[in-house]
Amino acid sequence: MSKSPPDRGLPDELHRRLGVPDAVVIGLGSMIGAGIFAALAPAAGAAGSGLLLGLAVAAVVAYCNAASSARLAARYPASGGTYVYGRERLGEFWGHLAGWAFIVGKTASCAAMALTVGLYVWPGQAHAVAVAAVVALTAVNYAGVHKSALLTRVIVAVVLAVLAAVVVAALTSGASDVTRLDIGWDATFGGVLQAAGLLFFAFAGYARIATLGEEVRDPERTIPRAIPLALGISLVVYAVVAVAVLMVLGPAELADATAPLSDAVRAAGAGWLAPVVRVGAAVAALGSLLALILGVSRTTLAMARDRHLPHALATVHPRFKVPHRAELVVGVVVAVLAATADVRAAIGFSSFGVLVYYAIANASAWTLDPSEGRPHRAVPVVGLVGCLALAFALPAASVISGAAVLAVGAAVYALRRTLRSRVGA
Known part of the structure; x- marks a missing residue:
């Protein structure tokens, strides 16, 4: 197997500084973020007693996406993720569409995470706090990816500690009732798929590891190890938290909760934990936002x-070895969205774009041959079908707006090709 290209320190190259632990932490910082504090309630509203089924479906699709992405990232260890994979395996158009879907979808996700920080820290000034968070984390990313990884490590530790406290409080309380976990078959197929699509929003952070491929040491070994590790840890955390909250609240009460984990600790008789949960949610959203801006x-x-x-x-x-102009532009756009957008609309819109992005990743993985580390044939097939099914099971407004933005991206590509051919002629 070939080694990573040497870090020559040329002006347009990024430094390979991240090992397996740092890559895993960056993935965890994206996945174990604000989603666990916010996604359970709307998912329960969609699936009802089928919430855990929705979580299982989201996990299967996420695993397939992770396996496909890991193989592709090891093969193409450069910045860009599925933009690069689609371009190299399917053609320039599909690479462009993947990159467009990722940037637009994840920019909306950045705004959603920033607004989550604002809503937990200072609800009356949520937009102002959100903009301040974007400015601060853009500055951290500007100082270098290694510093970002160190900050993410601290954030992940804080969030895991808060989630552990919530789980212990819920499972040891008198309000805990295992019968609430009964997976009722009153849930509809469409409801379970929609819940899976909403929960997938929180699982998608492992893409950060792939998009940082140019900054990972020995990417052929590091990335295939880091992505499954990050996904596996996140899945265990999500499943344990979901079970604990369901045992206290039940599906119906969970669906109506505005702050599910805070409501769970109050129902468990540990109201003193509610402010801690609010702080944990804000810190989690900051961790997600940090990694999202990076990707x-x-x-x-x-x-x-x-x-x-x-x-x-x-x-x-030349000094920090980061794409500083790209980071500044992304920071400005996210700040504008954070000052004006609605968090619920941003989440649905982001989910559609990210699922399309991963559909292209799975289609790209299908074209790999065994000598290139191709995953089992079933993996990209299940991933591709699953991504498209979850994308079109999302609320109609998310599907329509997402499809419209993808159409704009395709039109931009066509215009660029036309202009380039005229210049060439």
């Missing part, structure tokens, strides 16, 4: 290198 800027860098976006965004800072 979006790297895909922007990759697309700018190929002139799918303005080429000026392709520069790398």
Whole structure:
């Protein structure tokens, strides 16, 4: 197996500084984030007593996506993730569409995470707090990816401690009732799929590891190890928290909860934990936002290198070795959205874009041959079908707006091709 390209320190190259622990932590910072504090309630509203089935479906699709992404990232250890894989395996158009879906979808996700910080820290000034969070974390990312990984490590530790406290309080309380876990078959198939799509929003963070492929040491070994590890840890955490909250609240009360984990600790007789949960939610959202800005800027860098976006965004800072212009532009756009957007609309819109992104990743993995580390044939097939099913099971407004933005991306690609052919002629 070939080794990673040497870090030559050229002006347009990023430094390979991240090992397995740092890569896993960055993935966890994205997955064990605000989603666990917010996604359970709308998912329960969609699936009812089928919430755990929805979680299982989301986990299966996420595993297939992770397996496909890990193989592709090891094969193409460059910034850009599925933008690069689609371009190399399926053609320039599919790479462009994947990159467009990722940047647009994850930019909306950044705004959602920033607003979550604001809603937990200072509900009356949520938009102002959200903008401040974006500015602060953009500055952290600007200082270098290694510093981002260190901060993410602290954030993950805090969030895991808070979640552990919630689980212990719920499971040891007199209000805990195992009969509430009964998976009733009154849940509809469409409801379970919609719940899975909403829960997938919280699982999708392992993409950050792939999009940082150019900054990972020995990517052929590091990435295939880090992605399954991060996904497996996150799945265990999500399942344990979901079971604990269901045993206290039940599906119906969970569906009506505005702050599910805070409501769970109150129902468990541990109201003193509620402020701690609020702090944990804010910290989790900050961790997700940090990693999201990191990933979006790297895909922007990759697309700018190929002139799918303005080429000026392709520069790398000579000292910090980060795509500083891309990070600043992403930070400005996210700040504007955080000042004006609605968090619920942002989550649905983001989910559609990210599922399309992973559908292209699975289609790309299908084209690998055994010598390139192809996963089992069933993996990309299940991943592709699952992504499309979950995407179109989302609320109609999310599907319509997401499809419209993808159509704009396709039109931009067609216009670029037309202009380029005229210039060439």
